[in-house]
Amino acid sequence: MYRKWIWVLLSLTLLTGCWDSKSIEQTIYISSLGIDYKDGEFHIYSKILQFENVGKQEGGGGPPEELPIWGAQGVGKTFDSATDKLYKTTQQPISWAHIGDLIITTRALEKDGVLDEVMDVLNRYSETRSEVMLYATDDELPLLAQGTPILGKSPWYSRVNNPYPVFKQFSLITPITLRNYLIDQKEPGKVVKIPKLGINENKWTKDNEPHPIHEFGGSAFVYRGKYKGSLSTEEEQGVRWMQKEAKRIPLYLYKNEEDYASVVFADPKIDIEPEVQGEEVTVSVKVEVTGEIIENPFHKDDQKLVKEAEQQIEEQIKSTYQEALEKNIDVYQFTNHVYKKDPKAFKKLGLENKDWITSETLKDLKVKVSIASSGKLKLKE
Incomplete structure (x- = not known):
């Protein structure tokens, strides 16, 4: 009889582990993070990863439905306070564990200390991964957010999120991750080259209408966290x-x-x-x-x-x-x-x-x- 009650109690203990679980629909997943700095404040722009589209493409269940682009913005005196502003309006908990790419404006790079502060937070925070792709841009981040993959594919499968397959076919600018940057910026005398992104509205069309898409265009160079300048695609041949x-x-x-x-x-x-x-x-x-x-x-x-x-x-x-x-x-x-x-x-x-x-x-x-x-x-x- 005693052993029977032990088994009952153990079963109840194991069952309680499921009562607090959450499905993916109960969490907001940030897939892309943009960082700008103007008027003495950090401006954060985020894109949301929609798993409905990801699931259809991985399961092979026919053409994916093209889903709308969701995003959120935050402004603060520090990078951490700017990201925390997203919590004030979010309808569900936010996960930072699925950020695929980080885009920082050259305006933010020009301000001493901004890049170091961003890297300090991302390197400390337990949720963020080190294999996040790193980019710079001269464009305004809301404009850059208009760029979407072709064929209705999820941003998770875009060239921005995974540039390596296209780089193998057309090796113009070597991709760099957050991990690459953190290692290289500590190497004596080493300049870090960050690929630059822009928007091209003329190369691709959808139903004969222009389809904005991301385009690689040159590199930004950073040494010890300080911006040295940029070279265009033609200049860095x-x-x-x-x-x-x-x-x-x-x-x-x-x-x-x-x-x-x-x-x-x-x-x-x-x-x-x-x-x-x-x-x-x-x-x-x-x-x-x-x-x-x-x-x-x-x-x-x-x-x-x-x-x-x-x-x-x-x-x-x-x-x-x-x-x-x-x-x-x-x-x-x-x-x-x-x-x-x-x-x-x-x-x-x-x-x-x-x-x-x-x-x-x-x-x-x-x-x-x-x-x-x-x-x-x-x-x-």
Whole structure:
């Protein structure tokens, strides 16, 4: 009899664990968080993740219903107080555990201490994940919120939330997560490159009507939490060849209507070698890439394509270097490479806290191109 009552009590104890449970409909899930700073206050813009759309896409139950975009805004003197303002009007508890992307305006980056405060809160708070994608923008955040994925897909499956598949196909700007930023900003001499987002209203249509969609457009550069400036997509063309993460880089060898071709390259091999002589520091760079011919209507031989590609890649690397130099941006991480090779000289020369790079710092640049394939056709076919 005694053992029977023990089993009854244990069953009741286990059952009580379910009485306080909540279904996903009873919680509001923030999927995207935008941060602006103006008039001395933080302005927070949030998007809500709707699980009805996510469930339909994962279950494969036919085309998903296009759901409205819900959002909430908060304003406060500090980042934490601004996010807390959302609690005053929310109809259900808010979860911060499913934030997929964090977007901060360049206006907020320009204000010293704002980025550090944001990172301090997000890194401390137990709900937020470290694999949140990080972006910057020049646009107003309410305008940026108009960008939605095509085909009625949930923001959870958008390029902004998961940029890696498209990056493998078109390696323009290396994605960065909150975790990447927190690690890199502590690395001596390392500049953090944050991809920039904008809105494009002309590229995609729905029922012949313009469909606003997010577009990647350049990068914002941050060093030790301080904003150094930005480069546009055109200005940072050379960065593509200097990022080892690149998987597919197209190069268009266009001269005129009767002289053009295109080659796609993958997995660049980069060697950055600094040399310290007394007070002078110079850097030599070697880049090796292997490509596949995609377009060759005028049947150029491979040696000519190699020569043209090497020349154009070299020009892009140097052009980006000069553009960045004018804004005191160490775009190719030369300072960090000096630290890694010779930390004593790095400390003695005080390179970490001064803009020391000049046009003469890039002493030598060598680009080596190889053509491994001409696709399904022979080279001259």
